[in-house]
Amino acid sequence: MIQPAKPDLVTVNIDGKEIAVPKGTNVIEAARLVNVDVPHYCYHPKLAVVGNCRMCLIEMGMPAVDPATKAPVIDPATGKQKINWIPRPQIGCGTTVSPGLHVKTTSPMVKDAREGVMEFLLINHPLDCPICDQAGECKLQEQATGYGRGYSRFIEQKNVKPKRTQLGPRVTLDDERCVLCSRCIRFSRDVAKEDVLGFVDRGSYSTLTCHPDKKLDHNYSLNTVDICPVGALTSTDFRFKMRVWFLKQTNSICTESSVGVNSVVWSREGVIYRITPRRNDEVNDTWMPDSGRVLYKQVQSADRLTSDIVLDNIASKAANLLNELSGAIAVVGSGRSSVEEQFLTRKLAAALAAPVSLVSRTAQGDKLLISADRNPNVRGALVTGLVSALPSAQLTSLAADIDAGKVKAIVSIGEDLTAAGLTAAQLAKVSVVYFGTHANATSAAAKVVVPTVTVFEKSGTFINQQFRIQKFIQAVPALAGAHNDLAALAKVITAVSGATVPAELGTLWPLIAAEVPALATMLYKNIPETGLLLDATPWAGLPFVEAQTLHFKPATV
């Protein structure tokens, strides 16, 4: 029985199951809601519909009405309204739902149509899966299992097309594998706004190529690799590095800017091989900038800070130094720390009775997925109460305090103080305790260096420009000789003040929930994968630097 639908919902029948879906949904998305998979290549939920692969063919019909009286025609055999089935298959991606629409996705006609499409797609396919990087996540492989015939009837010579074409600095194209779905063309044209790709030649000789004098070199070019349903577009960085079925997927957050792009880190045995975007319709859709995908290289970089000394000894050394200079200490927190680390930084500053400053890091945003604020978590510092005002790029007041002799020790959480405006002479006047991952001028000048870990080696949360708290999860084990930031901060707090603070997310979060009003009802484990939007009203008046990006509009505009 058809349920009365809400005004903006349309009731359709897919394989005998009734479902109410929002108006404007196409059949592929409607079928997904009843767990029916309609195979497709060219359709992508975030791109324009073109309907050129013909893989999503379905059989559809509408309830019959008498043309003259508009009265429903009842089938005497079943006693229900008769369905007029269209005698030829229709594409699911281009068919928008209408009230009473009936769809068959498993009928013999649909199966025949899919098998026919698959046979044509595979006629000129090189079948080089053993050397293809897409193997394991290839739609052509998947559909061939369901709708392939297992042998070829094609006795003619296969077409030859260019292989190993460099479309741009990061993308390699194998035209023989291309199924001409045009997802990459539509992405470049509509999302990245750089219309560089197109088809040349006709019929079975159609070839994907760059426009003359242009290159696929925009900062979103690797998304074409992600959306390519086959192995035609492959990442030059990931080319022949590892098969995808060996890789463990860990949800993470890109630290490139305050957009907080949701990502997946692919690793095997503690080595990261690639980073791809993770769908979040409220933040990044299914896209990610290329520049954020190479950040995993910092994990294995040669200038990582490590130490053979156990953490307790480093912490007591830092505490001795800080207790000696008590009253003349400043803390430089970081907008790149996680919310939990910022909370512990605040605790450390309170234990030392030290003022906290933050360093801002700004650059031109790209209006899409890189914002002007290149710190991923400045809002976390505001929410946790580490700072109350927006940070500036230069630590001018701290520099003045050093010159005046008011500050004799600085605790820096991963911030390079020389890059933030302190001179080498000023740095030489103070004792620095540096928590950081990579060597720089500050770590070289520091009296105590606490080696910490990168975002891929720890878990935590960031608060992005929308005040959305999103969690990232440890993908690989920490480098030997580097310590988790939370453990390091907790040890130093204990060594300085004698008070113990929890250093694990599970035990720390109840404390955060108790002390931070904006996070009062939250626990780490309860934050959903797509993040949780916080109430931003306490900080509404602050002049944030971000301009408009995808799914974000600054409040003042």
Next chain:
Amino acid sequence: MAVIQVERKPLSLAERTYIPQIIGGLKTTLKHFFQPTVTLQYPEQRPEISKNYRGVPTLVKDPNGREKCVSCQLCEFVCPPKAIRITPGEIPADSPHAHVEKAPQAFDIDMLRCIYCGLCQEVCPEEAIWLQNQFSMTGTSRAEMVNNKARLYELGGTLPDQHFKWDKKKAAEEHGNAH
């Protein structure tokens, strides 16, 4: 359960003398004196190994000297004791086999782990890995028991391949399309 008492049969006179049994034994011994010897002086003499014997897994080259493995890593995936470890790599553009694109940089089989199941040979889409007639693997350290790529090709030799699928592919590329 009831117990059945079985009467022991008394021995006949011939049986009691043991002479027929001794003669029977001597006959068997004598027969072997005049048969060809079957004992092999093992390390010097090696037995004939059946063609479908599944010995130590090896890598093979095709008659043109091209290494057949393209490092698809299916054997690494299927290997039940995880004895195989491959580092894939790209064939340099100036190589005569550049059209194959992919070959292993490193290929290690840990023979301390290998269980000689032959799944690697069965799964290989390129017919590059074969369990051949090598049946004795010895070494004095763990490292010695890991066959690296050079050793695997040394053990494997050349497979008289009839397909030459990559050569056909290259010929088609050079020939171009019909139009």
